[in-house]
Amino acid sequence: MSPVGITPLLDRVTSAVSEAIVRVRPDMADADPVVRRSDRADFQSNAALPLAKRAGVPPVGLGGELARCLDTEVIAEVEVSGPGFLNITLADRAVWASVAVRVTDDRLGVPATEERQRVVIDYSAPNVAKEMHVGHLRTTIIGDSLARIFGFLGADVVRANHLGDWGTQFGMLIQYIDEHPESHWHTHELGVGDSSVSALDRLYKAARALFDSDADFADRARTRVVALQAGDPTTVARWREIVAESERAFGAIYDRLGVLLTPDDYVGESFYNDQLDDTVAELLGKGVAVPSDGAVVVLSEQVTGPDDRPAVLMARKRDGGYGYDSTDLATIRYRLAALGADRLLYVTDSRQALHFRLVFETARRAGWLTDAVRVDHVAYGTILGPDGTPFKTRAGGTVRLLDLLDEAEARVRAIVAEKNPDLPQDELDAIARQSGIGAVKYADLSTSRVKDYAFDLTRMTALNGNTGVYLQYAHARVRSILRRTGTTGEVDTAAPLEPAERALALALDNYGAVLGEVAETLEPHRLAGYLYDLARTYTGFYDACPVATAEEPARSNRIALCRLTARTLELGLNQLGIAAPHRM
Numbered sequence: 127m128s129p130v131g132i133t134p135l136l137d138r139v140t141s142a143v144s145e146a147i148v149r150v151r152p153d154m155a156d157a158d159p160v161v162r163r164s165d166r167a168d169f170q171s172n173a174a175l176p177l178a179k180r181a182g183v184p185p186v187g188l189g190g191e192l193a194r195c196l197d198t199e200v201i202a203e204v205e206v207s208g209p210g211f212l213n214i215t216l217a218d219r220a221v222w223a224s225v226a227v228r229v230t231d232d233r234l235g236v237p238a239t240e241e242r243q244r245v246v247i248d249y250s251a252p253n254v255a256k257e258m259h260v261g262h263l264r265t266t267i268i269g270d271s272l273a274r275i276f277g278f279l280g281a282d283v284v285r286a287n288h289l290g291d292w293g294t295q296f297g298m299l300i301q302y303i304d305e306h307p308e309s310h311w312h313t314h315e316l317g318v319g320d321s322s323v324s325a326l327d328r329l330y331k332a333a334r335a336l337f338d339s340d341a342d343f344a345d346r347a348r349t350r351v352v353a354l355q356a357g358d359p360t361t362v363a364r365w366r367e368i369v370a371e372s373e374r375a376f377g378a379i380y381d382r383l384g385v386l387l388t389p390d391d392y393v394g395e396s397f398y399n400d401q402l403d404d405t406v407a408e409l410l411g412k413g414v415a416v417p418s419d420g421a422v423v424v425l426s427e428q429v430t431g432p433d434d435r436p437a438v439l440m441a442r443k444r445d446g447g448y449g450y451d452s453t454d455l456a457t458i459r460y461r462l463a464a465l466g467a468d469r470l471l472y473v474t475d476s477r478q479a480l481h482f483r484l485v486f487e488t489a490r491r492a493g494w495l496t497d498a499v500r501v502d503h504v505a506y507g508t509i510l511g512p513d514g515t516p517f518k519t520r521a522g523g524t525v526r527l528l529d530l531l532d533e534a535e536a537r538v539r540a541i542v543a544e545k546n547p548d549l550p551q552d553e554l555d556a557i558a559r560q561s562g563i564g565a566v567k568y569a570d571l572s573t574s575r576v577k578d579y580a581f582d583l584t585r586m587t588a589l590n591g592n593t594g595v596y597l598q599y600a601h602a603r604v605r606s607i608l609r610r611t612g613t614t615g616e617v618d619t620a621a622p623l624e625p626a627e628r629a630l631a632l633a634l635d636n637y638g639a640v641l642g643e644v645a646e647t648l649e650p651h652r653l654a655g656y657l658y659d660l661a662r663t664y665t666g667f668y669d670a671c672p673v674a675t676a677e678e679p680a681r682s683n684r685i686a687l688c689r690l691t692a693r694t695l696e697l698g699l700n701q702l703g704i705a706a707p708h709r710m
């Protein structure tokens with residue numbers, strides 16, 4: 127283990143250029159060394175241009191001075207080109223040394239940069255007694271990948287599954303269930319393929335219909351809501367049963383999806399019930415919330431609605447009740463004050479942007495949220511159907527998550543069975559599961575988060591192109607090469623370095639920087655894009671450089687490159703929440 131990690135080559139070159147700047151122009155020590163990867167050499171620095179402008183001297187001369195002052199054993203050669211660009215070539219030995227250290231390190235040399243940061247990630251958050259549907263897919267997948275990446279970077283991650291487990295609808299549902307003792311909804315009463323949330327979802331729809339058509343039932347349902355809110359023991363017991371059954375059904379989906387969420391992560395909306403009065407009182411006391419027409423509201427100082435009036439957050443409704451806004455105010459207060467979060471992420475679709483903006487603004491005005499804490503609404507686009515409108519079933523209903531996953535698995539099973547007719551049934555099952563789910567996850571995570579995308583199983587499960595299946599195959603192929611070559615000696619850092627080896631080693635060296643970028647931008651597609659490029663760079667390497675038949679020390683060094691590639695692909699896929707089977 128090395129939580130300290132090793133310094134990536136890019137960072138070492140960047141420091142060296144910074145030091146050269148200090149030597150050449152001590153008065154401009156703060157200048158950006160602007161070091162980037164380059165196709166002319168390994169790296170390029172454009173620092174001389176802005177620096178020369180500031181100093182009023184010709185850039186070529188300044189570039190030359192910088193080049194002469196670049197003093198590090200990492201760099202083998204510097205060439206000044208054009209108006210003063212520095213083309214920097216690394217020492218072969220430094221490149222091999224990066225491979226040698228990373229391949230023997232548990233963390234592939236990546237430092238734990240988020241250590242001692244408490245990051246609360248609000249994700250998944252389905253609603254009790256309702257089926258998980260396509261709308262819960264993105265939050266679950268994106269949130270889980272961020273939880274994995276922050277966890278790997280050393281953060282103390284709190285996975286907050288903010289279940290919708292409270293509201294007046296539960297009074298109606300409980301009343302209906304009590305009046306219809308023949309209703310089956312407990313797991314043990316249901317057949318295969320049915321789940322308690324599906325059953326509860328059906329019962330809720332029936333309750334709703336009765337509520338609308340039968341005034342007496344509507345009255346009894348309202349009385350039941352009051353009983354639930356007042357803590358009537360039988361009503362509360364019934365509610366708890368419904369929550370527990372729903373949690374079990376969500377758990378089954380989480381298992382199947384392979385996400386990290388467990389029952390310990392469920393903190394439903396009801397958890398905040400006894401904090402709502404205090405929260406609203408505090409906001410009123412601080413003058414952040416104001417009474418309005420019997421309700422209590424927060425009027426935004428930053429956002430106005432279409433009518434030019436301030437956007438409103440409903441802290442307490444006119445009837446004294448609390449809704450979605452109230453709960454989110456109590457929730458952010460709790461996460462900041464009681465959990466002591468350093469960073470808060472809310473993974474929900476972009477239609478909730480205004481809601482969260484107002485919640486964050488209120489928390490800031492109340493003094494709960496300070497500049498030391500970073501909050502983000504991790505907003506994402508909509509999943510579209512083949513016709514380019516939000517994804518619906520053929521009958522126009524919401525698409526159940528379960529059906530979607532079944533379909534993806536069936537598709538992969540058919541593809542793999544055709545390719546490999548002799549595969550034993552259990553292996554076929556395992557691959558269909560891992561690659562079917564992986565295909566769905568990868569398609570989601572490889573798309574820019576804020577964009578909408580079409581749910582197109584044919585494209586998602588393609589064997590070629592930027593897909594989960596392609597990457598899983600690419601990883602399994604490297605593993606199979608490694609099985610054939612067997613174990614090796616150590617990396618010889620004095621060995622020559624072929625261009626294709628160099629390109630691969632530099633790509634591998636960049637892994638930690640990509641994770642850092644994801645933590646910064648909250649965009650897992652940057653990791654997906656990196657893995658895809660890495661797989662292709664590996665292909666270029668394997669085409670150019672024989673491994674098994676090479677002479678030593680090339681053979682051992684190339685095997686180390688293969689091993690580091692396999693481990694980076696596996697870790698990267700796992701950080702996207704995707705399995706990386708060693709055989710496919």
Ligand code: ARG
Nearest residue numbers: 248251252253288290454474
């Ligand atoms: N349960 C809500 C839904 O299904 C999402 C809750 C998101 N989290 C939050 N803190 N508001 O749409």
